[in-house]
Amino acid sequence: MKKLMAALVATTAMAAPVLADEISEFRIGILGGENAQDRLNNNECLREYTEELLGVPTKLFAPADYNGVIQGLLGGTIDVAWLGASGYAKTYLSDPEAVEPVLVKVNTDGGYGYYSVGFARKDSGITSLEDMKGKTFGFGDPNSTSGYLIPSIEIPAATGATMDSGDYFGEVKFTGGHEQTIVAVNNGDVEGGVTWADGLGDWEDGYQSGALRRAVDAGLVDMNDMVEIWKSQPIPEGPVVVRKALPDDVKAKVTELWDTLSEKDKDCFYGVAAGEAKSFDPITHDAYEVIIEARKLKSN
Numbered sequence: 001m002k003k004l005m006a007a008l009v010a011t012t013a014m015a016a017p018v019l020a021d022e023i024s025e026f027r028i029g030i031l032g033g034e035n036a037q038d039r040l041n042n043n044e045c046l047r048e049y050t051e052e053l054l055g056v057p058t059k060l061f062a063p064a065d066y067n068g069v070i071q072g073l074l075g076g077t078i079d080v081a082w083l084g085a086s087g088y089a090k091t092y093l094s095d096p097e098a099v100e101p102v103l104v105k106v107n108t109d110g111g112y113g114y115y116s117v118g119f120a121r122k123d124s125g126i127t128s129l130e131d132m133k134g135k136t137f138g139f140g141d142p143n144s145t146s147g148y149l150i151p152s153i154e155i156p157a158a159t160g161a162t163m164d165s166g167d168y169f170g171e172v173k174f175t176g177g178h179e180q181t182i183v184a185v186n187n188g189d190v191e192g193g194v195t196w197a198d199g200l201g202d203w204e205d206g207y208q209s210g211a212l213r214r215a216v217d218a219g220l221v222d223m224n225d226m227v228e229i230w231k232s233q234p235i236p237e238g239p240v241v242v243r244k245a246l247p248d249d250v251k252a253k254v255t256e257l258w259d260t261l262s263e264k265d266k267d268c269f270y271g272v273a274a275g276e277a278k279s280f281d282p283i284t285h286d287a288y289e290v291i292i293e294a295r296k297l298k299s300n
Helices: 002-015 036-054 066-075 085-094 145-159 178-187 211-217 248-259 266-272 285-299
Strands: 026-029 058-061 080-082 099-106 113-121 136-139 171-174 192-197 226-231 239-243 279-282
Touching (some): 026 036, 036 058, 036 248, 058 066, 066 080, 085 239, 099 285, 136 145, 136 178, 145 192, 145 226, 145 285, 178 192, 178 211, 239 248, 248 279
Parallel strands (some): 026 080
Antiparallel strands (some): 080 239, 113 192
């Protein structure tokens, strides 16, 4: 597949060698859930590679929430982004012609699933959802797959109650993102919450990739102070999407860059991929039909 992609890029490059004639700048969107400066730092190498590849000024955009990236893609002010599955579903349901999924992050075991993970402080004595009854529970972002959509469906199925404050949990609140949820639980602002992780490797490391791994790398949390209290069914990792309106050769070049980033620069790939992973590999819209249907149900 990588050879095919390379051949495609070579062909389109011969047909249109000067991309600056077609676009004047290129914009990379980065989802919220982590403080903006860390997001910019982790993706600066990708910005540099993209600017060198396309020959036009390339900028990173790190809005405060997921919706900022979604609206940027819909409005044409962001050209490429790595979305969560729910974020892609919202974008697709808003405008099916806005973006196309091209790649997905593949884990070290070759799969592209991950989990919504419920967690609490170990010293709280909470070890399960049952122990969370009457306590404060934290979601991340309403457009997050693991930080809201999936747990808001699966947890009520497990508890037999709604996620409304006062029904099962004493209070349910949005923290603003994955990092904010981790910090809120660590600080005792909420007693439990959910975030995302690939579920591979060791809990003490925050698993191999995901928001917990990011938080460990940033020194925000010691996982020995935390305990896992719930885990979702596997969720399909969200896609890297490009705006459909971009010239075909631009889309091909950018896709090939992400596709080969793990081979080109392992440190850069680690930062972009939120930890240890194998690569970004091709994916299509069909992989997200289930999430799109789930998103439709939540909006009814």
